Amino acid sequence: MIEAKESPSQTPLIQIEGLKTYYPIKKGIFSRTVGHVKAVDDISLNIYEGETLGLIGESGCGKSTIGRSIVRLENPSNGKIFFQNEDITQYSNQQLKPIRKNIQIIFQDPYSSLNPRKKINDILSEPLIVHKLVKPHEVQQNVDQLLDAVGLPRSYKNRYPHEFSGGQRQRIGIARAISLKPKFIVCDEPVSALDVSIQAQILNLLKDLQQELNLTYLFIAHGVGAVKYISTRVAVMYLGKIVELADKADLFNHPKHPYTQILLNSSPLPDPKLRNKERLIIQGEVPSSANPPMGCRFHTRCPYVQDKCKNEEPLLTGFLHTVACHYPLG
Amino acid sequence: MQTVFRADQGDVTAVDEVSFQIKLGETIGIVGESGCGKSVTSLSIMRLLGKEGRIQQGEIWFNGANLTELSEADLRKLRGKEIAMIFQEPMTSLNPVFTIGNQLIETIRLHMKLNRKESKAYAIQMLTKVGISRPEAILKEYPHTLSGGMRQRVMIAIALACKPKLLIADEPTTALDVTVQAQILRLMKQLREESGAAIMLITHDLGIVAEMADKVIVMYAGQIVEEADVFSIFEKPLHPYTQGLLQSIPGTENNDNNRLFGIPGSVPSIQRMPQGCRFHSRCEYATEKCIHEQPTLKTIKPNHQVKCWLY
Numbered sequence: 001m002i003e004a005k006e007s008p009s010q011t012p013l014i015q016i017e018g019l020k021t022y023y024p025i026k027k028g029i030f031s032r033t034v035g036h037v038k039a040v041d042d043i044s045l046n047i048y049e050g051e052t053l054g055l056i057g058e059s060g061c062g063k064s065t066i067g068r069s070i071v072r073l074e075n076p077s078n079g080k081i082f083f084q085n086e087d088i089t090q091y092s093n094q095q096l097k098p099i100r101k102n103i104q105i106i107f108q109d110p111y112s113s114l115n116p117r118k119k120i121n122d123i124l125s126e127p128l129i130v131h132k133l134v135k136p137h138e139v140q141q142n143v144d145q146l147l148d149a150v151g152l153p154r155s156y157k158n159r160y161p162h163e164f165s166g167g168q169r170q171r172i173g174i175a176r177a178i179s180l181k182p183k184f185i186v187c188d189e190p191v192s193a194l195d196v197s198i199q200a201q202i203l204n205l206l207k208d209l210q211q212e213l214n215l216t217y218l219f220i221a222h223g224v225g226a227v228k229y230i231s232t233r234v235a236v237m238y239l240g241k242i243v244e245l246a247d248k249a250d251l252f253n254h255p256k257h258p259y260t261q262i263l264l265n266s267s268p269l270p271d272p273k274l275r276n277k278e279r280l281i282i283q284g285e286v287p288s289s290a291n292p293p294m295g296c297r298f299h300t301r302c303p304y305v306q307d308k309c310k311n312e313e314p315l316l317t318g319f320l321h322t323v324a325c326h327y328p329l330g
Numbered sequence: 331m332q333t334v335f336r337a338d339q340g341d342v343t344a345v346d347e348v349s350f351q352i353k354l355g356e357t358i359g360i361v362g363e364s365g366c367g368k369s370v371t372s373l374s375i376m377r378l379l380g381k382e383g384r385i386q387q388g389e390i391w392f393n394g395a396n397l398t399e400l401s402e403a404d405l406r407k408l409r410g411k412e413i414a415m416i417f418q419e420p421m422t423s424l425n426p427v428f429t430i431g432n433q434l435i436e437t438i439r440l441h442m443k444l445n446r447k448e449s450k451a452y453a454i455q456m457l458t459k460v461g462i463s464r465p466e467a468i469l470k471e472y473p474h475t476l477s478g479g480m481r482q483r484v485m486i487a488i489a490l491a492c493k494p495k496l497l498i499a500d501e502p503t504t505a506l507d508v509t510v511q512a513q514i515l516r517l518m519k520q521l522r523e524e525s526g527a528a529i530m531l532i533t534h535d536l537g538i539v540a541e542m543a544d545k546v547i548v549m550y551a552g553q554i555v556e557e558a559d560v561f562s563i564f565e566k567p568l569h570p571y572t573q574g575l576l577q578s579i580p581g582t583e584n585n586d587n588n589r590l591f592g593i594p595g596s597v598p599s600i601q602r603m604p605q606g607c608r609f610h611s612r613c614e615y616a617t618e619k620c621i622h623e624q625p626t627l628k629t630i631k632p633n634h635q636v637k638c639w640l641y
Binding site: 058059165166167168195196197198199200201203204207222223224225226227228229230262263266267268269270271272273274275279281282283285 | 363507508509512515535537539540541560564575577579590593596
């Protein structure tokens with residue numbers, strides 16, 4: 001696996017600068033905008049070639065919105081997104097077309113992300129035809145190769161999505177994403193809806209394809225296990241902000257942000273001998289991102305909260321291991 | 331027990347040859363992939379099988395009563411009072427057109443024979459118990475105004491209101507975030523200690539089983555393939571399917587940078603069950619015998635049974 005570390009010598013494949021994605025809250029008969037849901041609030045992030053950046057956080061923290069903003073399924077309110085040093089934030093659909101070939105996405109729900117009225121053959125050949133990537137008589141051959149690559153029998157191409165199980169559908173979703181030979185894929189919770197044995201198959205497949213095709217992933221998940229398995233670096237999000245970003249081993253062994261520590265300890269381990277270990281559990285749930293708390297956004301649930309946290313917002317600091325906390329751990 | 335469903339092409343057997351016991355105060359975890367018959371087993375106990383489903387063979391005994399022969403009226407008295415259930419989807423298991431108070435107080439009045447005022451006071455007491463901070467206000471609210479974690483707390487309050495002897499929890503935390511899941515699991519542990527109820531916990535998350543269960547039942551394709559106490563299952567799993575499930579868990583120490591194990595293939599459909607051992611097509615140890623003959627559940631040592639020709 002290619003080691004990608006935050007080093008100035010390497011140019012990032014994807015560069016995000018001060019990204020903000022807000023959704024307006026509308027009320028009344030004139031649909032006046034009365035406020036904004038700040039799904040992603042001022043995020044800067046680099047993703048390097050060949051790495052897998054894991055992104056974890058609770059539901060509603062904005063992790064999917066980042067992914068969707070990169071693919072431009074959402075239009076960012078502010079900030080810039082660079083792909084190979086090219087600012088694509090303001091690109092029109094026409095200008096985006098060649099970029100989209102390089103940036104693909106795999107969705108969470110394999111049941112709703114495939115068109116139920118199209119055969120697998122049509123689903124997989126459409127992107128090839130639209131982007132004129134292969135000659136018309138070579139399309140079928142390409143579809144066969146894609147099915148081989150994701151481990152599905154070639155004969156399945158004449159079937160409809162409803163004839164497949166969740167794991168098989170996710171394989172089709174992956175085949176569609178890699179069909180244009182992209183450089184970068186956003187994996188938006190690709191295994192969350194699957195059984196653990198099938199999860200393992202899909203995670204292995206993603207890892208194999210990454211090596212074969214030299215892919216770069218943004219791997220979004222709310223479960224810790226899959227991210228720990230597949231990532232090179234991991235970013236932790238809370239309420240639209242990144243609170244910690246570090247190398248995988250560093251983050252899992254020495255979390256500096258209290259939220260990271262709690263999140264990592266929350267999922268029960270498959271070892272009954274550890275069951276009576278006292279665990280730190282945070283109370284309550286994520287506050288609304290329409291009206292985030294003052295100061296550090298985590299202060300309402302933080303077990304180590306101090307006065308300073310309530311008034312002053314901490315900045316993301318550090319070189320290789322960055323953290324946004326006034327009183328980082330250890 | 332055998333549960334069958336009527337389908338277009340004839341009857342299909344969803345659950346077959348399933349036998350187990352739950353003692354008072356015990357928690358058993360039922361694990362397996364989707365489509366293994368975990369939920370059908372629990373719905374059979376409650377006899378919530380709909381028009382098409384029926385228990386073909388076998389008996390279910392609860393506290394001296396044979397549930398399979400009980401009349402619908404008698405069963406209604408048991409459901410919710412003696413046996414309560416928490417479902418996976420807190421979004422769909424509460425009625426959206428009634429307030430939380432309506433639904434909680436309905437259960438309490440029906441089973442506990444309290445008057446309106448007493449029921450309300452008891453409802454508030456229950457909501458406080460499950461960690462809801464403003465119970466009086468919540469009683470007047472509708473389910474859609476609550477978050478997933480809050481709804482699951484309300485479901486737990488409804489389920490435990492009548493002090494059931496058996497609580498069936500079908501994937502109670504699957505739809506929740508890990509932080510909220512940790513809160514709900516801790517709550518269930520506390521309530522178990524207070525009430526002494528038996529819990530039947532259905533989940534596909536082996537971490538939750540390790541955390542909560544005393545005894546574990548592993549199901550595959552509608553049958554029990556292994557049954558043991560929780561420590562034996564995690565230390566020395568016998569059935570290749572159980573071993574595969576444990577090795578598939580990502581992010582544990584032994585597979586951090588290596589490949590995950592992953593069981594090849596997927597669960598067979600109930601209309602086309604394979605001959606012989608139902609797991610043979612996905613099993614790395616399969617022999618000629620496994621393809622033709624079905625193994626029986628064999629006791630290897632006290633409290634450890636396995637359905638496999640290897641033993």
